[in-house]
Amino acid sequence: MVKLNTNENPYPPSPRVLEAIAGTADASVRLYPDPEAHALRARAARVYGVPADHIMAGNGSDELLALVLRATIDPGDRVAFPVPTYSLYETLVAVQGGAAVRVPFPDDFSLPPALAAARARVTFLCNPNSPSGTLVPLERVEALARALPGLLVVDEAYVDFACEHALGLVGRLPNVLVLRTLSKSFSLAGLRVGLAFGHPDLLAGLRAVKDSYNLSRLSQAAGEAALGDLPWMEANLARIKATRARLAAELERTGFRVPASEANFVLARQPGVDLGPVARALAARDILVRHFAVPGLEDALRITVGTDAEVDALLAALRDVARP
């Protein structure tokens, strides 16, 4: 199976992660984990240059997204986000009884001005965005934060694959929360480690509605070890970015349009063509890519940047099944 549909890292995590898990998997697992994940947060504070009291750990950033809405939204409150984007926002707003305000991205996926005008209690910006892979420049993110009356959540799940990030806004702007995950760039999707960066008052609100023991002992140890081996992660980033450039160029040569990606996936489009049949034909050859049966996105495939061998297999199969 060539699995290029959920944006996992094709390379393994640092060997230090597996050592840390082995070193933690002993009789101490009868004890509850640290509810505040002190060691993990201290390591994150050193790595990111942000004080530990501005950092909170979550059971993946998906948990942190849920906590944000649990802490902030009463029934009917407005939650705005540009679309298309990460589909979990929609689900979480519905669970909380909020009112989703969906602001369409323009064709070039630049920041839509109507997002600030929505004046929502919470605004989500997935940056780089999924499924487009595009990045809103930092100066535009800062201007958005300053223009908003409510909270801006910058979901930076893919930002290690990009050229800039919004962590510098944390501490300067009290209404900005930046979310990171170790699932993508650090290859830890199976262990569920996310980080929230924001003003301590914001984090206190999230902590008040979280499960006490939200991160297992093994996850905390693994996250700390992963953050302790940046060169490993950076070597994988370099490989993925090189493969991304090759994949995008080859897809364009095969007749697809590919917006410039700052993530570990690309969006391949054939305007006006439903690519559902192409996705199914690839699946029949054991190659999984993501097709969205969503109005306006039927003509696109989101393809995770795998290993060079996986990408070669995909490109060879695409030349057979796609008719540009």
Ligand SMILES: *Cc1c(COP(=O)(O)O)cnc(C)c1O
């Ligand atoms: C993968 C992803 C997440 C979730 O990350 P986890 O830490 O694995 O929960 C959050 N936001 C976006 C946009 C993602 O793609």
